[in-house]
Amino acid sequence: MGRRWVWFWTAGAIVVLAIAQAHAASTIKLGVAGPLTGDQGAFGQELKNGALIAVEEWNAKGGVLGKKIEIVWGDDQHDPKQAVSVANKFVNEGVVGVVGHFNSSCSIPASTIYHDGKLVQLTPASTNPQFTERGLWNVFRVCGRDDQQGSVAANFIVKKLKKSRVAVLHDKTTYGQGLADETVKSLEKAKIKPVYYSGITQGEKDYRPVLTAMKGKDPEVLFYGGIYPEAILLTKQMRELGIKTIFVSGDGVWTKEYIDIAGKAAEGAFITFTPDQSEIKEARGVIKKHKEQFRSDVGAYTVYSYVAANILLDAIAATKSTDAPKIADYIRKTKWNTALGPIQFDKKGDVLVSPYVVWEVKDGKFVELK
Amino acid sequence: MLLQQLVNGLTLGSVYALIALGYTMVYGIIELINFAHGEIYMLGAYMGIVTFGLLTALHLTSPSSGATLFLMIVLAMVFCGACGITIERLAYRPLRNAPRLSPLISALGVSIFLQNFVMLAQGPRDKGFPHLFVHGGIDFPGGRLSAIQIFIMATSVLMMVALQLLVHRTKIGKAMRAAAQDKQMASLVGIDVDRIISVTFMIGSALAGVAGVMVGMYYGLINFFIGYIAGIKAFTAAVLGGIGSIPGAMLGGLLLGLIEALGAGYISSEYKDVFAFAILVLVLIFRPSGLLGADVSKRV
Numbered sequence: 001m002g003r004r005w006v007w008f009w010t011a012g013a014i015v016v017l018a019i020a021q022a023h024a025a026s027t028i029k030l031g032v033a034g035p036l037t038g039d040q041g042a043f044g045q046e047l048k049n050g051a052l053i054a055v056e057e058w059n060a061k062g063g064v065l066g067k068k069i070e071i072v073w074g075d076d077q078h079d080p081k082q083a084v085s086v087a088n089k090f091v092n093e094g095v096v097g098v099v100g101h102f103n104s105s106c107s108i109p110a111s112t113i114y115h116d117g118k119l120v121q122l123t124p125a126s127t128n129p130q131f132t133e134r135g136l137w138n139v140f141r142v143c144g145r146d147d148q149q150g151s152v153a154a155n156f157i158v159k160k161l162k163k164s165r166v167a168v169l170h171d172k173t174t175y176g177q178g179l180a181d182e183t184v185k186s187l188e189k190a191k192i193k194p195v196y197y198s199g200i201t202q203g204e205k206d207y208r209p210v211l212t213a214m215k216g217k218d219p220e221v222l223f224y225g226g227i228y229p230e231a232i233l234l235t236k237q238m239r240e241l242g243i244k245t246i247f248v249s250g251d252g253v254w255t256k257e258y259i260d261i262a263g264k265a266a267e268g269a270f271i272t273f274t275p276d277q278s279e280i281k282e283a284r285g286v287i288k289k290h291k292e293q294f295r296s297d298v299g300a301y302t303v304y305s306y307v308a309a310n311i312l313l314d315a316i317a318a319t320k321s322t323d324a325p326k327i328a329d330y331i332r333k334t335k336w337n338t339a340l341g342p343i344q345f346d347k348k349g350d351v352l353v354s355p356y357v358v359w360e361v362k363d364g365k366f367v368e369l370k
Numbered sequence: 371m372l373l374q375q376l377v378n379g380l381t382l383g384s385v386y387a388l389i390a391l392g393y394t395m396v397y398g399i400i401e402l403i404n405f406a407h408g409e410i411y412m413l414g415a416y417m418g419i420v421t422f423g424l425l426t427a428l429h430l431t432s433p434s435s436g437a438t439l440f441l442m443i444v445l446a447m448v449f450c451g452a453c454g455i456t457i458e459r460l461a462y463r464p465l466r467n468a469p470r471l472s473p474l475i476s477a478l479g480v481s482i483f484l485q486n487f488v489m490l491a492q493g494p495r496d497k498g499f500p501h502l503f504v505h506g507g508i509d510f511p512g513g514r515l516s517a518i519q520i521f522i523m524a525t526s527v528l529m530m531v532a533l534q535l536l537v538h539r540t541k542i543g544k545a546m547r548a549a550a551q552d553k554q555m556a557s558l559v560g561i562d563v564d565r566i567i568s569v570t571f572m573i574g575s576a577l578a579g580v581a582g583v584m585v586g587m588y589y590g591l592i593n594f595f596i597g598y599i600a601g602i603k604a605f606t607a608a609v610l611g612g613i614g615s616i617p618g619a620m621l622g623g624l625l626l627g628l629i630e631a632l633g634a635g636y637i638s639s640e641y642k643d644v645f646a647f648a649i650l651v652l653v654l655i656f657r658p659s660g661l662l663g664a665d666v667s668k669r670v
Binding site for chain 2: 037038039041042172198199200201203204205206207208209210212213215216229232233236237240241242257260261263
């Protein structure tokens with residue numbers, strides 16, 4: 001290529017960039033980030049569908065601030081490193097706010113970048129307390145916290161199941177280990193010390209050695225802090241080894257996949273999660289819409305993602321600005337009526353009320369225990 | 371508990387060994403670390419599911435019969451073998467005389483390509499593997515030897531014996547050994563070295579395919595990413611046993627499986643990989659060419 005061509009290409013690139021810039025200015029960009037692909041893709045799908053429905057509704061009404069809303073997707077593959085680069089991308093692309101991420105281990109490192117880049121972040125699903133405990137003004141979560149969830153799980157084990165020999169496993173992630181440790185803390189308040197405590201590695205497939213070691217301690221209950229792919233393997237392999245221990249876990253396991261793939265082995269497992277969304281009257285609209293549009297039922301966090309996107313867009317519309325501190329202030333001081341019922345945030349960005357309940361796997365379905 | 375951990379470890383180890391064989395055979399002949407080998411194993415697992423789906427959808431065999439399982443394994447072997455040959459032909463043969471780094475990078479490329487291809491073709495989600503005679507097993511004091519574990523160990527041993535016979539008792543095996551010793555000399559005495567390399571890739575890949583189907587059954591859950599970790603573990607096994615040496619890969623695989631199971635059981639499951647790799651480092655310090663490896667000095 002001759003030197004004179006360089007000018008040509010440079011000029012071409014500048015024109016392309018200018019067009020891209022002009023195009024960008026005509027829409028409001030909303031960042032949505034989570035594990036869109038990879039082994040936790042099921043959760044990413046929930047996040048995606050919830051946000052999509054919300055944005056389509058807004059666009060049907062004419063968008064926000066007189067502009068159409070455009071979603072910028074960020075796939076973090078539940079990898080903290082990816083999450084940070086997604087966050088940087090969002091800041092550079094000039095999104096007005098972020099719905100996400102899904103995993104606490106991603107939301108937490110990403111939140112510092114959003115903080116520096118002045119972006120509001122609403123996570124639909126990251127439950128680790130640290131997310132809101134670091135005094136950042138820009139973070140909110142529409143879900144509960146693991147200290148609340150852990151104490152519900154521990155209470156259930158002690159008071160309902162009346163078991164005292166508890167083994168605890170976690171997946172060494174911020175979410176999994178965090179939830180496991182909060183549960184252990186609550187168990188210790190009831191004077192119960194776990195008979196076995198250990199971490200497993202995400203992505204591995206054979207957990208028989210650790211389960212065999214656990215079996216040696218003869219636990220009555222296994223509490224697992226982690227996400228569903230590993231929970232499926234643990235449940236299946238536990239039953240194959242002839243271990244009859246009761247399986248208890250948290251919201252990261254509340255997916256259709258867990259029951260579908262683990263099959264019979266999952267029967268009798270107890271999972272802590274929020275109450276039945278189909279019984280919330282405000283949620284019916286979005287649940288129905290999801291069914292029509294995607295021909296499947298909503299997942300654990302679809303409605304949460306829908307609500308997070310709505311709160312963010314509402315705040316932008318109400319403040320008539322894309323200025324993050326203003327939006328954050330408005331979100332904090334407003335009493336929200338959402339598809340999950342009334343929501344109000346405290347100073348830190350946590351929801352004021354977050355009831356966790358226990359679900360049981362019964363005949364291939366999650367059944368809420370009353 | 372010790373007995374149970376030994377059973378767990380040997381099962382895992384025999385799978386590692388099957389995959390490690392592919393690494394070691396290819397390295398033995400063209401001195402290439404075939405990073406795409408883990409992906410072949412993943413393809414084998416997917417081929418197993420696809421075959422199962424086809425057979426049961428067309429009502430050719432009943433889902434839990436031995437015939438289904440046999441066909442799953444055979445088709446996975448054929449498919450993976452064909453993939454192995456194709457990959458070698460497209461990605462490695464054109465680089466036969468290139469600097470050593472080029473085929474290595476090409477191998478990484480193939481690996482990334484296959485992972486993403488399967489992700490797009492089969493979806494990013496986990497797939498459940500059908501239950502096939504998983505139930506049942508032998509209970510012994512302190513543990514249980516399940517039918518599937520027996521099946522995996524027996525099949526692996528069978529495959530390894532067959533491979534040994536092939537390498538030491540047949541003409542093609544003799545040609546493989548000759549090509550491994552000196553490609554140029556082998557071609558001078560009339561061996562079609564390119565064909566032997568193809569055959570090596572085919573055999574190694576077919577073994578990985580068997581491992582894929584068996585592991586899919588054992589764990590009951592596969593995704594497009596399983597080849598990565600399995601590949602790393604099997605590669606470690608191959609190095610531990612001495613890369614280039616076939617009995618070395620078998621020994622290395624079994625040892626790695628045992629170390630992992632015992633490490634997880636008696637020390638801590640969090641540190642089991644640390645433990646496995648610490649042993650690898652120790653072995654390499656005292657025996658740089660691996661446990662059963664030949665002297666590597668002339669190769670590097």
